[in-house]
Amino acid sequence: MRKTWSIALAIAILAAGAAAAAPAGAAPEASRETVKWGPCPADAAAPGLECSTIKVPLDYDDPGGKRIDIAISRLASKNPGQRRGVLLTNPGGPSAGLKFPADLRTAKMPQAVLDSYDLIGFDPRGMAHSTPVTCDLTPEQSAVGNVPPYARDAADVAKRAEQSKAIARHCATSKSAWMLPHVSTANTARDMDSIRAALGEKKISFAGYSWGTHLGAVYTTLYPQRSDRIMLDSNVGPDGWDYANDRLYAQGFDDRFPDFAKFAAAGSATYGLGSTPEQITAKYFDLAARLDKAPVRDIDGPTFRMLTYGFLFSDAGMPLVAKIWQALDKDQPLPPLGPGEVPGVENLVSGRYYMICNDSRWPGSVGTYQRTVAIDRLRHPMFGAAGANVQPCAFWSAPADPPVRVGDRGPSTVLMLQNQRDAATPLAGAEKLRRAFGDRARMVTVDAGGHGVYPYVGNKCADTAATTFLLTGQRPKHDLACAAEPR
Template identity: 55%
Template sequence: MNRSVLSRIGTLTAAAATLAVLVPATASAAASSVQWGPCPEDVAAPGLTCTTLKVPLDYRNPGGKTIDVAVSKLASTKPAKRRGIMLTNPGGPGGPGLSMPAELRAAGMPSSVLDAYDIIGFDPRGIGRSTPVTCDLKPEQAVNNVPPYARDAAAVAERAKTVAVVAKQCGESKTAAILPYITSANTARDMDRIREALGEKKLSYYGVSYGSYLGAVYSTLFPQNTDRVVLDSVTGPGGLDPAGSRRLAEGFQDRFPDFAKWAAERHASYGLGRTPRQVTAKFYELAAKLDTGVVPGVDGAAFRVGTFGSLYSTRSFPVLAQQWQALDGEGVMKQTAQAQQVDVAQILAAQLHVVCNDVNWPEKVETYQRSVEKDRVKYPMFGAAAANIWTCAYWPSEPIEPQVRIGDRGPSNILMVQNLRDPATPLGGAKEMRRALGDRTRMVSVDDGGHGVWLGSENACGNNAVNRFLVEGKRPAHDTACAADRGGLFASMTPEQRQEREKALDEVRSKQRMF
């Protein structure tokens, strides 16, 4: 299949705008004709209401075929303090967001933020209760979009055969007619339709993981419609493109020392090494052992990606250590249970649609083989996985428009928050996004590991930076750094509240992962 190489230069002409002003709460109530009702049972939460909007399938033909976008609202109960609406996105891409307002509240969203905004969630096009897509993935295929660790060039070629089959399934599925239109740019346009439907002049936004890229796309396409924008755990300016995939290896190497230190301090319990260096050596020892098939049913690729997934949250470290302990004794490595509400096959299909439609990926297997060999040396823990070939190489449709080029034209009303040691969206990519956005943004870096700063970390400095910006509009004059802080920001929670918080965070994280 020969596909033309499209320019990545976006056709953006947005002029710079000033900071948003306060929009009275009564303005939206008068202009909005949206009918809110009960949410689906598996999404329902106190105060959460839902609706469905019709949006164009193809924004080049706005009067043509429409699709559904499911929207939720957690309304402010303090009209005098209400600023407007804040849209949210959990990432993925492909993560359903209808339940996100309630999950953020359970995770500890301050009352000052809940008072200031109607918190809006939505299932992006292609996922959940919005018009969904499918690739008819079989159970054995609905496991992972992160490529497996490739031991050599032959393994990349073998992987190519597997992903070619998946691409063919996507192109021949019952939703193939809408396949080309599931893109980040179109999701951003849907967000603006939500804003219009709610009668708001501007919207604020919180997006984490891939949701940070979606927020940057919206802020580039609709700069004049942005109020206060928070990008958390930030991708590079290309989103999850080939460079973004390869950055997963950088994130693994950045984050793994946290686990190595943690495990070394608990050598008496797990026996994985008395020093971080010994724990790191144990990783390579187990990976090499499993590459030879010593433990039936578990290979080196599964071990590596399972370790990668557990680096998202320090709360996963005990389970990861137990898994390593079992494998060291030739036991079985069990994967951490996914949140029950997540349809993994649907998320994986929706992810592929966004990732493969946003960018025209390289098609030649040799390109990936070269990248794998290079990154195997540069990032020995995970480089030969992150650089491996994706389904996108065989995608049945060309991108319908150039990728949005994130730029610095627009109001200076964006706040980025980023852990220094994030496995999925590493600091290197966030710095590139920072440069792309220029004076539009400020970045707050947090000396912490894991995926997610606001509510996901207990670092008071990082959390308060977001709270202050959303409620008061105050943002650091310059990029700032938050020192390590294990003071227990949410220590005042009751055990029941803390359990609810952890469950909510698990739900959000399950929608951010690619496996």
């Protein structure tokens, strides 16, 4: 069972109206603390990166009450004459973001952007070096990450429901359950404003990716007049990570898989999986059906589908997917799939449950999930029965606060970036967010696959639009479609 858990863990690792006055819970400017920068924790250390911790209210409705830690980092501009402010960053997840400014530098964020801003990272409340939460999960419970397993039938949904009930119960009774009502995207956005106040900034710019796009959308909805330049890359819908968002994974897989089919067909001499995209697609269904009946090397049908999905978040994962398929097809040893036991994974998974389950109401009836799984298995046979499957959020206590409604009130200072074929945050969700923002946003869509646009894809059209926005505040006059470019 340890090998099966290690494989699952590899998958888990891979993935209010606006008002001019500050909303309730805003950080009081006069009482802000002084940030003292120093060395970063070992797991976030990087050249030039400094770290600190600030105190924020656990409950922003009770600002004088209990306080918790938020760990922050800074990659300071080395060009004081060019520096214009701070750029808060978030890598998505929800996950730790303390090292993310350095990661953006490594990913070749343009030097002009690094000169223009202090890049600020932070661990969201409940996660990593901020005051952490736990659900006291077993390794097996921690191994299922963002996406539940593919449900082959109603019995699989019922089995997953029992597992999800146990996880929700663990979270509700854990030693950090006192934080449970207060870990949410809205409160994380309020923490961002506390960071802004602690840094002495009147406004902040923001670069958020994946779930971080929802965080940025919520921040600029709660604090429109404190939002400078808001760049959102690989976007979830306006309602954030709810059940509808989970079901979109099926569309994301459908959008992305043809890229892999073309890759594997072009490499038919190497992988032997088929010489046309149609043959590669047929091989997917053949392997899934065979593994449903008889697992090979601890890989069953649901795990095979999840491995294929998770490793297609970037083009760099395609050779590994092809090698996995090849090994399973011929009953050969599997290639290395990634890390085994990873420090902090229990907190990562627990923190995600706290955040997403508090943000919205999920259906509570197991029968509802059995019906939607059956529907999505037919509509999206490749992956629909995974995205529609049940999560612990179905058995969660009611959210503490109503969700923030993202809308079109506020300054037009949002730039959205989106790949056309993103398995994790499909274009369909981004288009919903774009409509919700109205004229507040412009969207740059790239004819590319994978999760993450800037500076990851290397598309000159999209990179120019993003860099120009961050440096000058200028957005395209209209939504922009960027053609595919050779890589």
